[in-house]
Amino acid sequence: MLIWVLRRILAVVPVLFGVTLAVFSLLFLVPGDPVKMMLAEFVTNPEQVARMRAQLHLDEPVLVQYGRFVANALHGDLGTSIRTRRPVITEIGENVGSTAQLALASMLVAVAIGVPLGLLAALLRNSWLDVGSMVVALLGVSMPSFWLGLLLIFAFSLHLGWFPATGGGDLAHLVLPSITLGAIASAIIARLTRSSMLEVLGQDYVRTARAKGLAWWGVVVRHALKNALIPVITIFGLQFGNLLAGAVIVETVFSRPGLGRLIVGGILAKDFPLVQGSVLFVATAYVLINVLVDIAYAFADPRIRFG
Amino acid sequence: MPSPIRASASADAGPGVPRRFARQRGAMLGAGILAVLTVLALGAPWWSPRDPIRTATRDALKPPGASHLFGTDQFGRDVASRVIYGARISLTVGLVAVSIAVVLGAPLGLVSGFYGGRLDAVIMRVVDVLLAFPGILLALAIVSVLTPGLTNVMIAVGLAAVPTYARLMRAAALSAREFLYVEAARALGGRDLFILARYILPNVVAPLIVTATLGLGTAILSAAALSFLGLGSQPPAPEWGRMLSEGRDYLREAWWISTFPGLAIMLTVLAMNLLGDGLRDVLDPRVKT
Numbered sequence: 274m275l276i277w278v279l280r281r282i283l284a285v286v287p288v289l290f291g292v293t294l295a296v297f298s299l300l301f302l303v304p305g306d307p308v309k310m311m312l313a314e315f316v317t318n319p320e321q322v323a324r325m326r327a328q329l330h331l332d333e334p335v336l337v338q339y340g341r342f343v344a345n346a347l348h349g350d351l352g353t354s355i356r357t358r359r360p361v362i363t364e365i366g367e368n369v370g371s372t373a374q375l376a377l378a379s380m381l382v383a384v385a386i387g388v389p390l391g392l393l394a395a396l397l398r399n400s401w402l403d404v405g406s407m408v409v410a411l412l413g414v415s416m417p418s419f420w421l422g423l424l425l426i427f428a429f430s431l432h433l434g435w436f437p438a439t440g441g442g443d444l445a446h447l448v449l450p451s452i453t454l455g456a457i458a459s460a461i462i463a464r465l466t467r468s469s470m471l472e473v474l475g476q477d478y479v480r481t482a483r484a485k486g487l488a489w490w491g492v493v494v495r496h497a498l499k500n501a502l503i504p505v506i507t508i509f510g511l512q513f514g515n516l517l518a519g520a521v522i523v524e525t526v527f528s529r530p531g532l533g534r535l536i537v538g539g540i541l542a543k544d545f546p547l548v549q550g551s552v553l554f555v556a557t558a559y560v561l562i563n564v565l566v567d568i569a570y571a572f573a574d575p576r577i578r579f580g
Numbered sequence: 581m582p583s584p585i586r587a588s589a590s591a592d593a594g595p596g597v598p599r600r601f602a603r604q605r606g607a608m609l610g611a612g613i614l615a616v617l618t619v620l621a622l623g624a625p626w627w628s629p630r631d632p633i634r635t636a637t638r639d640a641l642k643p644p645g646a647s648h649l650f651g652t653d654q655f656g657r658d659v660a661s662r663v664i665y666g667a668r669i670s671l672t673v674g675l676v677a678v679s680i681a682v683v684l685g686a687p688l689g690l691v692s693g694f695y696g697g698r699l700d701a702v703i704m705r706v707v708d709v710l711l712a713f714p715g716i717l718l719a720l721a722i723v724s725v726l727t728p729g730l731t732n733v734m735i736a737v738g739l740a741a742v743p744t745y746a747r748l749m750r751a752a753a754l755s756a757r758e759f760l761y762v763e764a765a766r767a768l769g770g771r772d773l774f775i776l777a778r779y780i781l782p783n784v785v786a787p788l789i790v791t792a793t794l795g796l797g798t799a800i801l802s803a804a805a806l807s808f809l810g811l812g813s814q815p816p817a818p819e820w821g822r823m824l825s826e827g828r829d830y831l832r833e834a835w836w837i838s839t840f841p842g843l844a845i846m847l848t849v850l851a852m853n854l855l856g857d858g859l860r861d862v863l864d865p866r867v868k869t
Contacts, residue, residue, distance in 0.1 A: 291709030415850035420842030514714025
């Protein structure tokens, strides 16, 4: 088991290297001269361009640049923001907490709504509850999160005045954004939980348990539930990534500080080091979270470890 | 987890497919909504009551009523006309983005799965790296270098979806190449390209159609999100995501500015999802939910 875990962790290393290469080469995909593009809004004389080029080490051979990029990133140095002239890692540090809070709270909302809804729908198959919840889930996957956010602001902060519409900080500011982000993820989780539960309920061991006279609820709780929730765990890692990415939009809707707003602001201000650094950070976090989920999955399902 | 991959030749399942499709109420509803949207988009100049871009300050922020069915925005532009023209933009963006993704991703996946070996390993490592950027993040990163704009959004959303199709097609090709008739074709001296086109491709068309239909919805959603963030279509184009973000500042006094484009996005994506789910049930009898 330990070897399996180690192997899984080691497998991540090349992916992470690939990620750094992808993020690094972003700068070379810029049509034209990236430095001129970044400086476009300011006065540009050749001297300034040259200084900036030197500052970004763009005057060195590409391989040296990449080596420096990776070495620096390993030391936690993601470069300096052009706009604020502060280290990118500092900017990330100030914003990561807010996004992590949002992602975790949304995950909580998603699981709290999605799993029970999916289970009930499967157990009461073809009832009005099943049909109704699956219609709602279908609407949920089709709903743009930015629109849901605006609707929630309209109802709960402009009309009822229960929660603040914008900003971040305390718990009250977390409610509407996490419901927005979590509701959409819950639709996906509900659909998955339902189909997984239906599949398990059709298995031989469930029939056997029923046949030997166990009560229906006992079978559901002791035999079916555990197995039905295993595939749901895998979707957590995936969904967590979606929540991180969804935070980009939701943070903008609610004007909430966070990594998403940092990235969007960086793109609009053509602050490349900031965009590169934060994108690298989010992708790395996502990859690592997925490894953790995989390991958790292996603990939950021995078939993965030994299969 | 059930995969949408088909193993047998189902694309030519005969006359059964249309009839089974017609029995899917959800899918028919999706197809219906889509048909209406397409007609609206194609004939936008005829259907829309007013010019979607011309401003009329004295008509600003009028609520929905007889003269303006969906009301007017802060510049006095007719929201209904803008929503109708917006269908053109969103459907085009979705189609172009998915086409980019399929044209690049499908051959990569097919070749990867068919040949295997080192080529496969290299392609799949690249795909793994691209999949490390969750959701809209890859599209964001691409837009950041291409500079904001609708064309670049189509490219970004399309490129970001390439891994999905590469993986799908690889898995399909992997299972298809083990079939006896493929082996037979090879034994008879069929060339690779011929085998790929004649025997493998028909087997992978069904999952491709299903995934592309669902992908259309996702692409429209992503593109609208990018425009909402200010990275996509630029004003005064009547793009749904952009309209939502403009309506955000007038939420209190004019709910209709953001509500109707929001509904339009949801309806369009819902139609794609209904259609995709229905097609999967018809084309892929293995996955029944």
